[in-house]
Amino acid sequence: MNEDQQKQRAKTRIQQRNRELIREAALNVFSQQGFRGATLDQIAERAGLSKPNLLYYFPSKEAIHLDLLSQLLDTWLDPLRALDPAGDPKTEILEYVRRKLDLSRDFPRESRLFANEILQGAPRLTELLGGKLKALVDEKSEVLRQWASEGRIADLPPQHLIFAIWALTQHYADFEVQVRAVLGEGHDPYAEAHDFLDLLFTKLLTP
Template sequence: MQDDAPKKPSRIQQRNRHLILDAALDVFSAHGYRGATLDQIAVAAGLSKPNILYYFTGKEDIHVTLLSQLMETWLDPLVELDATGDPMTELLDYVRRKLDMARDLPRESRLFAGEILQGAPRMHPHLVADLKPLFDEKCAVIQSWIDAGKLAQVDPRHLIFSIWSTTQHYADFDAQVQVLSDEDPIEGARRYLDMLFRRVLSV
């Protein structure tokens, strides 16, 4: 009886896919989707262009794969916002987790920002199916804390937008931040954003 189950990729195939995706992350985050080419990705990966096309159908396939992998990672900090926790602690911890991502995943942040700036042509289904329900759920949690008198009267949606913009700035504008900072920018941001959001949210 013939086994129709797909074969597990070999170690070399797994290694090459990882090399391609890591190289593509460098190229896309530096040049954007439109400025990136398969030739650039091949050079960065140390593989031939035909070898790239053995694993992926083209540039868009690689880009979509990266974005799909990124989405779960990108949502994790918001998923961890606990409705049963102390509201101030939960929100300040969320700010810190987003800053950690800015420090540890700058390429991924720029990849995501580039896609959104183009109108999310490849990411839109994920935004609708994955991000929107989670976003609405967490906004409802924050509103429940506000209604209970545990936080100041703020718009939960704009609060989350503000957290995103103030934390991801340190990844997306890293070159500027490094020139203008007199200390470790993430450590400075931790202190400043903790103070900022604590003041905004305190009753």
């Protein structure tokens, strides 16, 4: 490898590192302040970069926000993609619930970022919500309908079953402060939620 190639590789590593610094800083700022309350100055300061340096990587606050949301939506959809039509219905659905709850536990800032965007009318996510999200929910809803028609799970409106799973798992991230305040010290909300949601959906899904 010649000297020019070594310099280019070093430059690429620095660029990748700075992009990740910006994403991490923006995630903190957006999840705390919301999109409207966040500023590029706040993000640059949190990232330890100058504002002109930040703008070299992302041309606007909107661009950073959309980048985060796009990555987040892919992460959020992975557990639903994993729902296997060839698997045991109850096992597959309960595993989906567990994976969604684990995402809330492991990525609470990302969950709140997504919730803030939805509460604002999803102006930066409309195309994605009506595109890949809807297509995936439609696909998996057909799987749920098929399982119900075979008598393997209760006959429930499939989209609303998915909505219920989203609501009951993401609540623990989006309202974490409230959950911990109500439960008090000495409680592990996610461990308790695992047990409760297993019981709840097992009963709900039984034909």
